Amino acid sequence: MMNEGVRNIKLTVAYDGTNYSGWQRQAEDTTLQAVIEEKIGTMVAEPVKLIASGRTDAGVHALGQVCHFQTHSQIGTEELKKGLNSMLPDDILIMRAESVPLEFHARYDARKKTYEYRILNRAEPDIFNRNFLWHIHYPLDTDGMSQCLALLEGTHDFSSFRSQGSGNLDPVRTVYRARIQGPRDGRLCIIMEANGFLRHMVRNIVGTLVEVGRGKRDVDEFRAILEAGDRGMAGMKAPPQGLFLVRVEY
């Protein structure tokens, strides 16, 4: 693509990930990237490549995913937003469209990301929110979970909570905030803010936290797992449907 007349457009997008095989384009499956790229292509009358702050897995949701694409089109951002929202399926919403400098990159420039993980901790399920939370019917000790979360704050090697297939990226991340809210009406919300997250990091942390919450592990074991840098020690991976990418800051 020649640079002449090229614009860079930043989109902030919410989606219900239930019916998608994750963000990243794949040959066979329906992905968020493929669906949104196609509608943008129609609006700007040329193929585009949509780059997100990071991929989300199948079944994971976003309240504020950020992505960008370059285009020769001179379409107004408000018109683009309205047009996309009229064409996209009703489980995807373009919240904002902005013109940004050509240098802006949704992935490389992300400074801080916030994730939320929602748990329903009571006997009865919530059938209307079944795609938006992890239902755990046994009692959880939130004090222990809260102490574990406090251990995560700061700069650490998070290899223990990284899934395989992540390549050989630097496993050190800085967590600015790791808290649990609730229980309120049986609802718990785990909030994590960091300068970046490794593959499945939030889900691996939440799965291990829940083992602490039900008394299978204690806070000292959680600390040992974090310090060991060994994925084999940590607990199960929490299911995808409780996870929301809340926002990305630049």
Added chain:
Amino acid sequence: MMNEGVRNIKLTVAYDGTNYSGWQRQAEDTTLQAVIEEKIGTMVAEPVKLIASGRTDAGVHALGQVCHFQTHSQIGTEELKKGLNSMLPDDILIMRAESVPLEFHARYDARKKTYEYRILNRAEPDIFNRNFLWHIHYPLDTDGMSQCLALLEGTHDFSSFRSQGSGNLDPVRTVYRARIQGPRDGRLCIIMEANGFLRHMVRNIVGTLVEVGRGKRDVDEFRAILEAGDRGMAGMKAPPQGLFLVRVEY
């Protein structure tokens, strides 16, 4: 079925109606009655006929539908509830199972029903609740809607709000309560309690109310529609996904 050893079981059921062609069994489509009847049949090892307090339409939900069936099985009600919940899809939940006198009839004995209709009244949709509300992006005057609802309380001929195909039942019903709650964060909830409802009555009332809310009709017109007993005068039928059967009292 011989009466010897026959029991009558009352079930209170919640369901997300999104993926069903309504309550009532039909030859081709997936209905709530058919799915639940089949699982009960497995649990009690004989075919059963499940009778609800009333049918709900495709896309309509229930927080507390009530139904009953007769069986020779001596299965405990708690075991029945747990077994059904383990077999039923995760958009249906048996909340209670009770042994009741043989005379109990879920439809004929219902004394009072409560419905809720949920509206989201703001510019932006809520993609995570899109199957559980009617999104109206133009402003609504809730004072006018509230005055109309007050007119409905009491005993009236509700023919104006009855859809065709209801047979020639008595169109007189007594509405004990008709109120609007909100707006709170753009959310409105219309609550109606009555001794019974005609076909599509809540959806036809809500559709006409919304026309008052947006200024297309006024309160006097609404009163005239109610008094006319003529379906042709009323407004559009509200879409199904905002409607919840909240509870049935006996």
